[in-house]
Amino acid sequence: MMGTLSKSVILCAVVALGACTNPNSLGQGGGAGAGSGVSAIEPGSASDPTSPAYFQQTIGDRVLFLVDQSTLTDEGRAVLAAQAGWLNTNSDYVAIIEGHADEQGTREYNLALGARRSNAVREYLVSQGVAGNRLKTLSYGKERPIEICSAEACYSQNRRAVTIISAGLSS
Amino acid sequence: MKKLIATLLFGLSGIFATADVAMAQNGPLRIEITDGVIEPLPFAVPNFVAETSGAGQLAQDIARVVAADLSGTGLFREIPKEAFISNITNFASPVQFADWKAINAQALISGAVTVEGGGNVSVKFRVYDVFSGQELGNGLRFRGTQDGWRRMAHKVADAVYSRITGETGYFDSRVVYVSETGPKNERKKRLAIMDYDGANLKFLTDSNNIVLAPRFSPTGDRVLYTSYETGFPRVFVLDVGSVTRRVLEDQSGTMSFAPRFSPDGQDVVFSITEGGNSDIYRMNIGSGRRTRLTSAPSIETAPSFSPDGSKIVFESDRSGSQQLYVMDANGGQATRISFGQGRYGTPVWSPRGDLIAFTKQSKGRFHIGVMRVDGSEERLLTASFLDEGPTWAPNGRVIMFTRETQGANGSSSLYSVDVSGRNLKPVRTQGGGSDPSWSPLQQ
Numbered sequence: 001m002m003g004t005l006s007k008s009v010i011l012c013a014v015v016a017l018g019a020c021t022n023p024n025s026l027g028q029g030g031g032a033g034a035g036s037g038v039s040a041i042e043p044g045s046a047s048d049p050t051s052p053a054y055f056q057q058t059i060g061d062r063v064l065f066l067v068d069q070s071t072l073t074d075e076g077r078a079v080l081a082a083q084a085g086w087l088n089t090n091s092d093y094v095a096i097i098e099g100h101a102d103e104q105g106t107r108e109y110n111l112a113l114g115a116r117r118s119n120a121v122r123e124y125l126v127s128q129g130v131a132g133n134r135l136k137t138l139s140y141g142k143e144r145p146i147e148i149c150s151a152e153a154c155y156s157q158n159r160r161a162v163t164i165i166s167a168g169l170s171s
Numbered sequence: 172m173k174k175l176i177a178t179l180l181f182g183l184s185g186i187f188a189t190a191d192v193a194m195a196q197n198g199p200l201r202i203e204i205t206d207g208v209i210e211p212l213p214f215a216v217p218n219f220v221a222e223t224s225g226a227g228q229l230a231q232d233i234a235r236v237v238a239a240d241l242s243g244t245g246l247f248r249e250i251p252k253e254a255f256i257s258n259i260t261n262f263a264s265p266v267q268f269a270d271w272k273a274i275n276a277q278a279l280i281s282g283a284v285t286v287e288g289g290g291n292v293s294v295k296f297r298v299y300d301v302f303s304g305q306e307l308g309n310g311l312r313f314r315g316t317q318d319g320w321r322r323m324a325h326k327v328a329d330a331v332y333s334r335i336t337g338e339t340g341y342f343d344s345r346v347v348y349v350s351e352t353g354p355k356n357e358r359k360k361r362l363a364i365m366d367y368d369g370a371n372l373k374f375l376t377d378s379n380n381i382v383l384a385p386r387f388s389p390t391g392d393r394v395l396y397t398s399y400e401t402g403f404p405r406v407f408v409l410d411v412g413s414v415t416r417r418v419l420e421d422q423s424g425t426m427s428f429a430p431r432f433s434p435d436g437q438d439v440v441f442s443i444t445e446g447g448n449s450d451i452y453r454m455n456i457g458s459g460r461r462t463r464l465t466s467a468p469s470i471e472t473a474p475s476f477s478p479d480g481s482k483i484v485f486e487s488d489r490s491g492s493q494q495l496y497v498m499d500a501n502g503g504q505a506t507r508i509s510f511g512q513g514r515y516g517t518p519v520w521s522p523r524g525d526l527i528a529f530t531k532q533s534k535g536r537f538h539i540g541v542m543r544v545d546g547s548e549e550r551l552l553t554a555s556f557l558d559e560g561p562t563w564a565p566n567g568r569v570i571m572f573t574r575e576t577q578g579a580n581g582s583s584s585l586y587s588v589d590v591s592g593r594n595l596k597p598v599r600t601q602g603g604g605s606d607p608s609w610s611p612l613q614q
Binding site: 140147 | 360
């Protein structure tokens with residue numbers, strides 16, 4: 001989670017340097033009204049549909065998995081279809097898909113399980129027309145929980161694959 | 172279990188047999204550690220004799236480390252100084268056995284320390300079987316640098332342990348592990364190395380990147396581990412002496428993890444994940460030549476060599492759940508060996524070759540267990556919210572592992588347990604710790 005946030009903040013600074021320093025544009029045209037008026041949209045902010053922040057907050061950057069599963073749920077597929085749509089529109093961006101597991105499992109197995117999850121997301125995005133060379137995968141196993149309780153309420157949030165957008169095609 | 176109590180033999184020799192030893196059995200002072208002991212053997216370690224001026228503190232410290240090593244096994248019980256009737260002030264003088272017999276010290280360890288020129292120290296010691304009034308083995312002397320005094324103490328303790336149990340000791344050894352600080356969702360991890368008892372801690376990496384599961388080479392000179400230093404999980408090899416590291420496997424689009432050395436230290440087995448599928452590979456460290464050992468759509472990971480290098484035990488979920496398998500060290504057909512209820516992972520072949528330690532997950536609990544190499548005679552040694560990742564002491568008698576506590580404030584620490592399941596206790600570390608790997612005995 002920390003990594004996700006810090007990356008999008010950096011991106012905002014790079015992509016929309018001018019806008020980020022302009023306090024007048026803050027707080028306008030947020031959320032649902034994103035498309036309502038050009039002047040109200042701060043480029044790079046969550047209200048800019050072409051921004052990674054919009055991808056993260058409005059499209060949804062993550063899908064969740066059942067215990068010990070890497071099969072996508074219907075809900076997950078819907079999110080990924082939207083992610084693919086965004087990636088196909090905003091073709092300058094690339095993504096790293098992080099796979100995660102909850103703490104109920106051994107370290108090595110959870111690394112492998114997280115890799116299955118990130119790969120399931122990647123394959124779905126590719127099936128929706130996103131070029132494979134724009135998508136890298138990575139597993140954190142159980143090393144980076146976002147919720148820290150030892151109960152299903154937290155575990156269900158930790159069994160996730162997160163698509164992290166960054167600028168430019170890299171080798 | 173019951174049998175071993177009977178094998179806790181107290182020494183006597185026929186010639187010196189007296190009323191109080193007549194009830195003991197024949198044979199030398201001896202603990203047979205077949206399955207642990209219930210009644211620890213009482214021993215006394217008076218302060219070692221300082222034979223040169225300035226050796227006083229060392230003489231005391233070394234005796235304390237020897238006593239702590241022996242007591243820490245759970246096989247021995249130290250008789251406190253306060254109970255002593257006499258003391259040993261001259262290493263060469265005859266031992267007053269009656270004084271030690273009276274306080275029921277069955278083993279007595281005397282020693283002396285000399286500080287020599289050039290920062291060197293020598294330590295000599297003798298072990299006595301008090302009830303037979305005889306020395307157990309011969310006096311022995313170790314010489315080394317003053318800085319290395321703890322190692323000399325561990326060597327003395329190893330020799331004592333070995334003479335009484337007939338087994339090799341494990342005190343002059345080190346542990347490499349992952350030092351942990353910070354809350355669960357922002358945990359900082361770095362590689363650390365320490366003596367088996369927690370002394371002489373040293374960090375091998377900083378905490379900027381996640382590091383996982385370090386594994387000692389068969390001689391303890393190198394460590395394999397997984398790091399996110401490149402942005403992706405990759406196997407690294409680190410030279411312990413120079414603390415220099417290099418990435419071993421850096422193929423784009425893949426990740427590599429779960430490495431272990433072959434018994435000759437030339438090869439590494441580990442997992443590579445490609446397209447979401449993890450399989451086991453073997454690589455020669457010198458040439459970088461790589462062989463694929465498994466080819467299945469399931470998760471194959473956590474490989475560990477048998478000590479003779481001929482077999483590899485690993486975990487796979489090819490049956491639908493995590494289980495243990497044994498295959499030839501060059502791959503091929505694998506035989507499943509775990510059949511109990513639950514999931515099995517992180518198998519580690521014992522250095523004696525007789526057992527495989529593993530993590531078992533069953534009914535929401537985690538266990539460290541051992542089984543014979545054909546999967547028979549499974550025994551669970553621990554149970555908790557989360558125990559995992561066993562590593563063997565060099566003599567195959569003790570297992571160290573990670574225990575993580577439950578809840579939002581949960582943290583990891585190192586524990587050890589006798590292979591009998593007795594003597595479960597935390598290992599002293601600075602802050603949290605996980606993924607221990609026990610070195611071989613130092614040379």
